[in-house]
Amino acid sequence: MRKKIVAGNWKMNNNKSETADLIQALKSLSFSTDVRVMIAPAFTHLAQAEELTQAGRIEVLAQNMNANDSGAFTGEISAKMLHSIGIDKVILGHSERRAYYNETDVGLKQKVKTALTYDMEVVFCFGEELDQRKAGSHFEVVQSQLETVLFDLNSTEWSKIILAYEPVWAIGTGETASPDQAQDIHAFIRGLIASKYDEDLAKDVSILYGGSVKPANASAIFSQPDVDGGLIGGASLNAEDFIAIIQSI
Numbered sequence: 001m002r003k004k005i006v007a008g009n010w011k012m013n014n015n016k017s018e019t020a021d022l023i024q025a026l027k028s029l030s031f032s033t034d035v036r037v038m039i040a041p042a043f044t045h046l047a048q049a050e051e052l053t054q055a056g057r058i059e060v061l062a063q064n065m066n067a068n069d070s071g072a073f074t075g076e077i078s079a080k081m082l083h084s085i086g087i088d089k090v091i092l093g094h095s096e097r098r099a100y101y102n103e104t105d106v107g108l109k110q111k112v113k114t115a116l117t118y119d120m121e122v123v124f125c126f127g128e129e130l131d132q133r134k135a136g137s138h139f140e141v142v143q144s145q146l147e148t149v150l151f152d153l154n155s156t157e158w159s160k161i162i163l164a165y166e167p168v169w170a171i172g173t174g175e176t177a178s179p180d181q182a183q184d185i186h187a188f189i190r191g192l193i194a195s196k197y198d199e200d201l202a203k204d205v206s207i208l209y210g211g212s213v214k215p216a217n218a219s220a221i222f223s224q225p226d227v228d229g230g231l232i233g234g235a236s237l238n239a240e241d242f243i244a245i246i247q248s249i
Contacts, residue, residue: 002206004222005162005229006246007038007123008236009063009091009210019045023052025239029246031057035229037246038123039236040091043077047085061089061123064097067110079118090115091231093125093149095168105148112149116157123162123231124150125210130169138167139188146192155197163207164231165189170211171233179220179227182209186226215244222249 014022019041031037038059041049049060066076082090092111097103108124115122126145128138142165150161165185167177177185186207194202209221210231221227229249235241 002204002228004032004035004249005038005206005208006035006242006249007040007061007091007164007208007229007231008242009040009094009231009233010042010237011063011096011233012042013237014041014045016045016048019049020052022237022239023049023058026058026242027053027056029243031246035246035249038089046082046087050086059089060087061091061121062087063091063094065090065092065111065115067107067114069114079114079120083118083120088119089121089123091123091125091164093145095125095127095166095171099168105145109149112153112161116153116160119160121160121162123164123208125164125166125231127166127168127210133167133169138185142185142189143192146189147196151196155201158193158197158201158205161205163189163205164210165207166210166231174212176212176214176217176221177209179224182221182227183224186224190226213245215241215248218245219248 038061040061040063046062053060062082065082066073066078069078069080093108112122126142128141132138132141170176189207190202193205206228208229208231209227213230213232214235232245235245
């Protein structure tokens with residue numbers, strides 16, 4: 001049975017002491033066993049975060065990784081490196097990686113395969129741009145992204161996949177998909193999985209919403225039947241806001 005998940009993507013924020021302070025503020029939080037809470041600090045603080053969260057239920061994931069095990073890839077981090085410090089989860093395909101670093105679905109497919117080789121859990125991000133939403137092609141865009149990257153996985157491998165739908169037009173803009181809009185596309189995504197695999201697998205996959213989730217709108221979005229939580233950006237950098245979002249699920 002799928003879990004509810006709230007994952008905080010801290011992006012390129014927080015130095016070492018700020019990371020520790022935020023984790024300490026979150027460690028006192030109690031939440032249902034049906035809920036998973038994750039944080040994605042900067043690469044430089046992953047080992048620190050893993051150590052600080054060992055005694056609790058907060059999970060640590062990386063914001064990205066390279067598809068190769070090693071080599072002349074200056075500035076990159078491999079799944080092998082992450083695995084060596086106890087990190088077994090990674091965000092792949094975030095819209096900012098796609099937009100600023102030209103990541104493609106073809107390249108992301110290889111990253112996903114590498115992560116699964118190391119038995120890592122993948123939070124796979126996907127979603128449409130504003131012009132695609134306005135043109136009414138958002139369903140086709142989402143379908144193409146999922147089919148290209150994930151639909152050649154076998155059903156067993158899907159146990160390591162968490163989906164994160166990101167309407168790109170709602171990330172960092174203050175705009176948010178309405179609860180009905182979020183539900184419509186989440187239901188569509190679950191239907192795609194059911195048609196490719198089966199209903200049981202579709203029901204087991206957690207599908208998160210990512211796009212300007214805040215304490216004021218989290219409950220309405222999370223209450224939709226096919227929305228299983230959120231990938232939270234800016235609001236996860238404030239302990240009070242992040243805790244409020246977690247408690248709203």
